[in-house]
Amino acid sequence: MHMASNEDVFKKIISHAKEYGFVFPSSEIYDGLSAVYDYGPFGVELKNNIREYWWKSMVQYHENIVGVDAAIFMHPTVWKASGHVDAFNDPMIDNKDSKKRYRADVLIEDHMAKIEEKILKEVEKARSRFGESFDEKMFRETNPRVKENQDKIDAIRTRFYPALDRNDLEDVKKLIEELGIVCPISGSRNWTEVRQFNLMFSTQMGSVNEDANEIYLRPETAQGIFVNFLNVQKTARMKIPFGIAQTGKAFRNEIVARQFLFRMREFEQMEMQYFVKPGEELTWYEYWKQQRMKWHLSLGIPKEKYRFHNHEKLAHYANAAADIEFHFPIGFKELEGIHSRTDFDLGAHQKYSGKKLQYFDTETNENYVPYVVETSIGLDRTFLAVLSHAYKEEKLEDGSERVVLSIPAFLAPIKVAVLPLVKKDGLPEKAREIMDTLMYDYRCFYEEKDTIGRRYRRMDALGTPFAITIDHQTLKDNTVTIRDRDTMRQERIEVSKISEAVREKISTSSF
Numbered sequence: 417m418h419m420a421s422n423e424d425v426f427k428k429i430i431s432h433a434k435e436y437g438f439v440f441p442s443s444e445i446y447d448g449l450s451a452v453y454d455y456g457p458f459g460v461e462l463k464n465n466i467r468e469y470w471w472k473s474m475v476q477y478h479e480n481i482v483g484v485d486a487a488i489f490m491h492p493t494v495w496k497a498s499g500h501v502d503a504f505n506d507p508m509i510d511n512k513d514s515k516k517r518y519r520a521d522v523l524i525e526d527h528m529a530k531i532e533e534k535i536l537k538e539v540e541k542a543r544s545r546f547g548e549s550f551d552e553k554m555f556r557e558t559n560p561r562v563k564e565n566q567d568k569i570d571a572i573r574t575r576f577y578p579a580l581d582r583n584d585l586e587d588v589k590k591l592i593e594e595l596g597i598v599c600p601i602s603g604s605r606n607w608t609e610v611r612q613f614n615l616m617f618s619t620q621m622g623s624v625n626e627d628a629n630e631i632y633l634r635p636e637t638a639q640g641i642f643v644n645f646l647n648v649q650k651t652a653r654m655k656i657p658f659g660i661a662q663t664g665k666a667f668r669n670e671i672v673a674r675q676f677l678f679r680m681r682e683f684e685q686m687e688m689q690y691f692v693k694p695g696e697e698l699t700w701y702e703y704w705k706q707q708r709m710k711w712h713l714s715l716g717i718p719k720e721k722y723r724f725h726n727h728e729k730l731a732h733y734a735n736a737a738a739d740i741e742f743h744f745p746i747g748f749k750e751l752e753g754i755h756s757r758t759d760f761d762l763g764a765h766q767k768y769s770g771k772k773l774q775y776f777d778t779e780t781n782e783n784y785v786p787y788v789v790e791t792s793i794g795l796d797r798t799f800l801a802v803l804s805h806a807y808k809e810e811k812l813e814d815g816s817e818r819v820v821l822s823i824p825a826f827l828a829p830i831k832v833a834v835l836p837l838v839k840k841d842g843l844p845e846k847a848r849e850i851m852d853t854l855m856y857d858y859r860c861f862y863e864e865k866d867t868i869g870r871r872y873r874r875m876d877a878l879g880t881p882f883a884i885t886i887d888h889q890t891l892k893d894n895t896v897t898i899r900d901r902d903t904m905r906q907e908r909i910e911v912s913k914i915s916e917a918v919r920e921k922i923s924t925s926s927f
């Protein structure tokens with residue numbers, strides 16, 4: 417395997433995604449639109465497959481979870497009640513030399529992440545030196561370099577989070593200066609003051625100025641679930657505990673927008689709000705933390721790539737919160753949040769709307785506002801996690817190289833490539849016949865151009881798990897070769913067995 421820095425790997429993944437039709441910059445012919453992306457022919461398939469798998473895992477595999485698809489536009493008071501109008505802010509800071517804008521908290525968090533990476537490198541070095549007998553916990557507690565770096569991180573944390581809590585933006589700026597954080601573009605420490613910036617996009621609804629209303633593009637999908645709590649509970653006859661799931665677009669005017677799919681201004685969320693009896697929320701919170709981690713591991717990505725980050729600093733409405741972080745090429749970063757949100761949202765909507773948002777518990781004959789445990793995951797970030805884990809550059813035995821996307825077969829954009837060996841002798845006709853029998857069950861891709869070797873490489877680069885080759889022998893005995901993307905091994909099988917062989921490999925495991 418060729419060694420490259422993480423940033424190089426990230427750049428390669430971005431250009432691979434573009435070259436092979438996964439992700440394009442938005443409006444590219446006009447030089448793009450910052451932090452907005454379009455999914456191409458193979459990207460949209462992968463994205464749909466991830467969304468579908470999430471939906472199945474939530475709605476189909478749980479009898480007590482149902483879905484909704486709420487509108488992106490909502491009544492403006494929703495965002496007043498939810499706290500977004502007053503507090504959905506990020507602290508921003510500008511570099512006076514480069515004129516670039518940054519999130520002050522992200523500058524500090526990135527600074528901590530760099531120190532963290534140093535620790536991880538030491539740990540990995542030691543792990544390979546000590547082998548089996550390596551005790552990571554002990555190593556972290558005793559190695560002087562690791563300890564020194566850990567102390568640095570802890571010191572920043574105890575200063576930074578309380579400062580944010582107090583909204584002490586002056587102290588945040590002082591910390592940036594004291595840590596010697598420089599602008600990555602200009603290399604200078606010439607910073608402006610730190611200011612708060614609201615992330616919601618707004619627009620006008622209504623045709624004439626007088627009755628036009630300022631409304632917002634939703635910055636999260638969750639509120640569409642909360643305002644429909646009673647509608648859903650009554651019509652689907654749900655009994656607590658129960659969940660409502662939703663996937664859909666969300667919009668945030670992000671300050672830092674230079675991280676490809678990781679931080680977009682228009683993105684998609686997959687959220688589930690689980691309504692529980694007050695007092696039982698922490699049990700369900702633990703349950704969903706474990707359940708969601710299992711889901712991530714069921715994507716075939718090893719557990720070393722994930723970790724929990726339990727929040728010490730809680731939002732005012734939460735009584736417990738954790739992120740599932742993923743080791744992206746840009747470091748360990750949030751992929752999903754699991755939050756115990758108490759009765760904050762339903763309570764606030766009850767207050768602002770004047771409508772009762774309560775549940776009548778037939779067992780206890782009581783009315784109450786349910787508590788909520790939320791799981792909230794970014795579809796685009798999951799796409800990026802799957803893509804960056806799958807991307808591999810391999811040197812083959814014959815000295816050649818290939819790029820392969822080892823995407824789990826059940827998520828792969830194309831399941832089966834149908835390839836006649838040559839474009840004559842009746843092979844294309846036979847291949848079309850086979851294509852016709854497979855295309856109603858699987859997303860297939862027919863290709864007859866180029867040498868077979870080149871076509872295999874292209875399918876590897878798209879992450880297609882199976883390539884069926886129709887050759888002269890096929891005409892004689894109705895067998896084809898089926899090639900496995902990862903091992904590159906080929907087997908001869910009967911045409912009638914193809915469908916079953918594919919089905920076996922793409923079935924999802926229950927988790």
Ligand code: ATP
Pocket residue numbers: 636668670677678679680681683684685750751752753792793794795796797
């Ligand atoms: P961050 O701290 O990275 O800004 P957040 O804590 O604001 O994220 P949440 O509000 O908890 O994120 O949103 C839930 C999920 O939505 C996140 O875990 C992430 O996967 C996804 N998400 C949030 N903002 C973006 C974005 N700008 N681009 C892509 N995905 C996003």
